[in-house]
Amino acid sequence: MTRDQDTITVTNPPAAAPVRRTGWRRLTMVAAIAGPGLVAANAGNDAAGIATYASAGSQFTYGTLFFMVLVTIALVMVQEMAVRLGAHTGKGLGALIREQFSLRLTALAVFCLLLANTGLVVSEFAGIGAAFELLGVPKWAVIPPAAILLWALVLFGSYHWAERIFLIMSLAFFAYPIAMILGHPDWGAVGHHLVVPHVEPSKDFILLAVALIGTTVSPYMQFYAAAGVVDRGAKPADYPLIRADAILGAVFACVVSLTIIVATASAIGGTGPLDSAAQAAEALKPVAGQNAELLFALGLIGASALAGAVVPLSASYAIGEAAGVERSVSRSFRDAPLFLGLFTAQIVLGATVAMTPIDVIQLLIGTQVLQGLISPIVLVYLLVLTNRRSVLGDAANGPRYRVIATAVVVGVAAMSTILLVQTVLGWFGLA
Amino acid sequence: MSVNTVLMSTSARLRDRRVTLERRVTASKAVRTSLVSLAGLIGGPVTNQAGEEVGRVVDVVARLYGPDPYPPVTGLILRIGRRRTFLAADAISKVHAGHVRLRTARVDLRDFVRRPGEALLARDVLDHQLVDVDGIQVTRAADLYLAPLVDRVVLVGVDVSLPTLLRRLGPRRWQARPTPERVLDWQAVAPFAEQATDGPPEVRLRASRTALHRLRPSDLADILEDLGRSERQQLLGWLEPEQAADALEEMEPAELENLLREAAPDHAARLVDEMEPDEATDALRDLTPEERENLLRRMPTGEAAELRRLLTHREGTAGGAMTTLLVTVHRDENVAGVRARLAEQAEHRTEIDAVAVVDDQDRLLCDIALFDLAVAEDTTRVADLIAWLAQFGLPVTVHADTPLAEAADQLVAARASSLLVVDDVDRPIGRILADDLLDAMLPERGRLHFRRFLQ
Numbered sequence: 063m064t065r066d067q068d069t070i071t072v073t074n075p076p077a078a079a080p081v082r083r084t085g086w087r088r089l090t091m092v093a094a095i096a097g098p099g100l101v102a103a104n105a106g107n108d109a110a111g112i113a114t115y116a117s118a119g120s121q122f123t124y125g126t127l128f129f130m131v132l133v134t135i136a137l138v139m140v141q142e143m144a145v146r147l148g149a150h151t152g153k154g155l156g157a158l159i160r161e162q163f164s165l166r167l168t169a170l171a172v173f174c175l176l177l178a179n180t181g182l183v184v185s186e187f188a189g190i191g192a193a194f195e196l197l198g199v200p201k202w203a204v205i206p207p208a209a210i211l212l213w214a215l216v217l218f219g220s221y222h223w224a225e226r227i228f229l230i231m232s233l234a235f236f237a238y239p240i241a242m243i244l245g246h247p248d249w250g251a252v253g254h255h256l257v258v259p260h261v262e263p264s265k266d267f268i269l270l271a272v273a274l275i276g277t278t279v280s281p282y283m284q285f286y287a288a289a290g291v292v293d294r295g296a297k298p299a300d301y302p303l304i305r306a307d308a309i310l311g312a313v314f315a316c317v318v319s320l321t322i323i324v325a326t327a328s329a330i331g332g333t334g335p336l337d338s339a340a341q342a343a344e345a346l347k348p349v350a351g352q353n354a355e356l357l358f359a360l361g362l363i364g365a366s367a368l369a370g371a372v373v374p375l376s377a378s379y380a381i382g383e384a385a386g387v388e389r390s391v392s393r394s395f396r397d398a399p400l401f402l403g404l405f406t407a408q409i410v411l412g413a414t415v416a417m418t419p420i421d422v423i424q425l426l427i428g429t430q431v432l433q434g435l436i437s438p439i440v441l442v443y444l445l446v447l448t449n450r451r452s453v454l455g456d457a458a459n460g461p462r463y464r465v466i467a468t469a470v471v472v473g474v475a476a477m478s479t480i481l482l483v484q485t486v487l488g489w490f491g492l493a
Numbered sequence: 494m495s496v497n498t499v500l501m502s503t504s505a506r507l508r509d510r511r512v513t514l515e516r517r518v519t520a521s522k523a524v525r526t527s528l529v530s531l532a533g534l535i536g537g538p539v540t541n542q543a544g545e546e547v548g549r550v551v552d553v554v555a556r557l558y559g560p561d562p563y564p565p566v567t568g569l570i571l572r573i574g575r576r577r578t579f580l581a582a583d584a585i586s587k588v589h590a591g592h593v594r595l596r597t598a599r600v601d602l603r604d605f606v607r608r609p610g611e612a613l614l615a616r617d618v619l620d621h622q623l624v625d626v627d628g629i630q631v632t633r634a635a636d637l638y639l640a641p642l643v644d645r646v647v648l649v650g651v652d653v654s655l656p657t658l659l660r661r662l663g664p665r666r667w668q669a670r671p672t673p674e675r676v677l678d679w680q681a682v683a684p685f686a687e688q689a690t691d692g693p694p695e696v697r698l699r700a701s702r703t704a705l706h707r708l709r710p711s712d713l714a715d716i717l718e719d720l721g722r723s724e725r726q727q728l729l730g731w732l733e734p735e736q737a738a739d740a741l742e743e744m745e746p747a748e749l750e751n752l753l754r755e756a757a758p759d760h761a762a763r764l765v766d767e768m769e770p771d772e773a774t775d776a777l778r779d780l781t782p783e784e785r786e787n788l789l790r791r792m793p794t795g796e797a798a799e800l801r802r803l804l805t806h807r808e809g810t811a812g813g814a815m816t817t818l819l820v821t822v823h824r825d826e827n828v829a830g831v832r833a834r835l836a837e838q839a840e841h842r843t844e845i846d847a848v849a850v851v852d853d854q855d856r857l858l859c860d861i862a863l864f865d866l867a868v869a870e871d872t873t874r875v876a877d878l879i880a881w882l883a884q885f886g887l888p889v890t891v892h893a894d895t896p897l898a899e900a901a902d903q904l905v906a907a908r909a910s911s912l913l914v915v916d917d918v919d920r921p922i923g924r925i926l927a928d929d930l931l932d933a934m935l936p937e938r939g940r941l942h943f944r945r946f947l948q
Contacts (some may be wrong), residue, residue: 152722386633
């Protein structure tokens with residue numbers, strides 16, 4: 063936000079809420095100053111994200127790096143458009159879609175978001191299950207209580223503390239950059255793959271590429287980023303800072319993703335697809351040695367639990383906003399049936415599917431593929447909204463920006479379509 | 494109770510229930526047949542007298558901001574071939590569910606030009622935010638209902654129910670059928686239409702606006718927080734500055750900061766001016782120095798100087814949380830006189846908690862709580878009251894730089910509901926109220942909000 067020297071030197075916290083801030087509060091303040099862009103983009107580095115990046119490293123070593131650079135550019139543009147909409151209209155994406163498109167198109171957008179998010183919730187619970195399995199606890203004993211606990215924490219209010227604990231636990235993943243350096247990757251190859259395009263014409267590669275898009279450019283992130291900007295009460299004049307935050311957030315998130323790919327590539331690269339959480343933990347060995355699995359499990363539990371609450375909540379908010387109904391977790395089911403019902407349903411469904419005896423890593427990546435397929439639809443809405451002068455006025459996309467943004471959306475859509483066609487052909491034994 | 498009586502009373506209850514249900518079904522059927530759903534009308538055919546299709550309905554124009562209690566439909570926007578034209582309401586013979594019949598075969602088609610107060614119902618109102626004044630919340634119009642009267646068609650209600658939204662997702666046949674589930678009377682909503690040019694001043698007399706004026710400040714604050722940027726500014730424009738200021742005092746600091754920034758500077762300055770000084774200071778403190786200066790410059794000099802002085806106190810100290818609104822009296826006045834002085838300050842009733850007695854040099858002598866004034870005789874002199882109060886000890890005061898936590902301890906020790914803030918020579922400069930202390934010291938409570946992730 064625009065605060066100049068004068069106010070910074072004052073000891074007041076920048077949010078200037080009239081509350082006395084404790085040490086804990088101050089700690090989360092640090093995370094909060096980072097801004098909605100950063101929070102939203104980094105929410106991509108959750109259980110499913112880690113699985114996808116680690117799989118990219120183990121399966122294709124450095125082969126997906128250039129693709130990740132492209133994904134980074136896409137993420138930067140998409141997040142920038144989302145926060146621009148939020149800052150200039152003071153409304154969330156769900157509300158804007160309802161006002162600007164027909165109700166049927168709104169329903170489509172909302173349905174896509176709900177589908178993608180439920181998939182994500184499944185993967186978050188699968189992540190919790192996988193983490194406990196690393197520690198020797200069977201997942202059937204963990205997932206149901208975890209689901210009930212998260213649901214109750216959010217609805218009955220003591221989530222405040224839990225959120226911080228999850229946040230601290232998920233910091234375990236910041237061991238990846240260190241692991242990357244300690245793992246002595248082939249820096250030459252890393253540099254080469256970062257700049258030189260590399261495509262393998264195999265189905266596995268395309269599948270993983272779509273998953274990388276899906277986990278990095280998740281539909282809910284755009285809703286989340288726009289809502290975050292609105293909630294922070296940013297005005298158009300703050301926009302340069304909001305944009306900087308969104309861009310930095312996106313770039314930062316992608317750099318972390320890249321380090322995960324490189325770290326896994328140098329640890330277990332070329333061993334084929336990842337098939338257990340233990341393998342993903344392998345890459346952390348240079349940092350934690352024998353405790354790598356414990357460190358990884360901690361991070362996975364924290365990240366999954368955090369996202370397990372945020373993801374279904376954000377979908378419920380977006381949908382409640384689009385429908386124009388009451389949306390607050392402090393209401394009763396009678397007052398906010400749609401909002402609380404959706405939240406509950408996503409958690410129940412997510413936990414139930416995560417309980418089924420399926421390959422967890424494949425499930426996690428499968429979720430990201432689903433997200434990758436749905437992303438283009440949400441991106442089209444975003445693009446159309448940011449193109450409209452009736453919505454954004456002078457802040458609407460300029461002609462040059464419009465071309466680039468369209469290219470990004472078309473690119474993402476093309477990847478998804480190729481995957482879809484391949485999958486369908488696969489059903490008939492043609493691919 | 495015998496089994497027989499239980500059975501009888503049960504059957505009687507069942508019969509009653511059936512009767513009520515039947516009555517409700519008849520009533521809702523009657524309502525349903527007389528209402529025309531706007532959502533169902535859009536895209537529907539427009540036929541001439543001979544029953545031939547002339548075009549399709551694109552939108553319905555109504556005078557939203559006018560003197561009428563229910564906005565009259567003033568025309569239709571039609572699509573004829575590839576052309577869009579405006580058709581004035583006097584050419585309409587009847588509006589049915591899903592289609593419009595015209596009274597003549599020849600119609601006068603013009604280009605649509607918005608007249609004062611007019612709005613396009615489908616584009617500006619349907620699916621947009623509006624304030625439900627009775628339910629006190631911000632909601633969205635799922636459907637609008639028109640009622641065809643003898644000589645015209647008026648907009649009577651807004652449907653905000655979820656089933657209606659689902660109905661609109663269905664096939665066209667469903668869309669035309671009204672489903673009055675939760676319909677708000679048009680008088681009970683405050684709609685926004687960004688594009689509409691505002692009507693004449695009597696707009697302010699409209700029922701929904703008067704209802705808005707009856708809302709409690711905290712409810713109004715909730716509504717303001719939920720609205721989008723342009724809707725929020727429209728609503729603020731409809732309110733009297735005093736009422737708006739009361740609502741602003743109840744808003745979350747971040748939301749308030751935002752609202753002041755996006756409002757026109759003159760309007761924002763007016764609002765800050767109307768706020769209680771301590772709340773205004775808090776609000777100004779959250780702005781950048783330029784924004785703050787910009788607002789202060791537009792305020793009356795006296796008020797601006799006052800706020801500037803308050804702004805020098807740090808947040809988290811007694812000075813930062815105090816109100817400068819003080820009622821001071823001298824020892825030779827009598828209680829009736831003091832009460833009269835208080836009566837003049839009735840508009841600040843929430844900010845006045847006690848009366849400070851000062852000597853000729855404005856130094857503090859005593860702080861008389863309202864209770865003590867209430868129980869005293871009219872003729873009692875203030876000096877006598879002071880003498881009586883002396884048995885309970887000297888008034889407890891704090892300095893402007895006293896930390897709030899310490900002020901709170903003092904307040905508890907004094908068993909009072911407010912404390913005077915005095916300067917170095919014991920002259921009262923403000924008062925810190927218990928509720929401001931609570932506001933400042935309570936941790937953020939309540940349950941999880943989405944925004945908590947971001948703040």
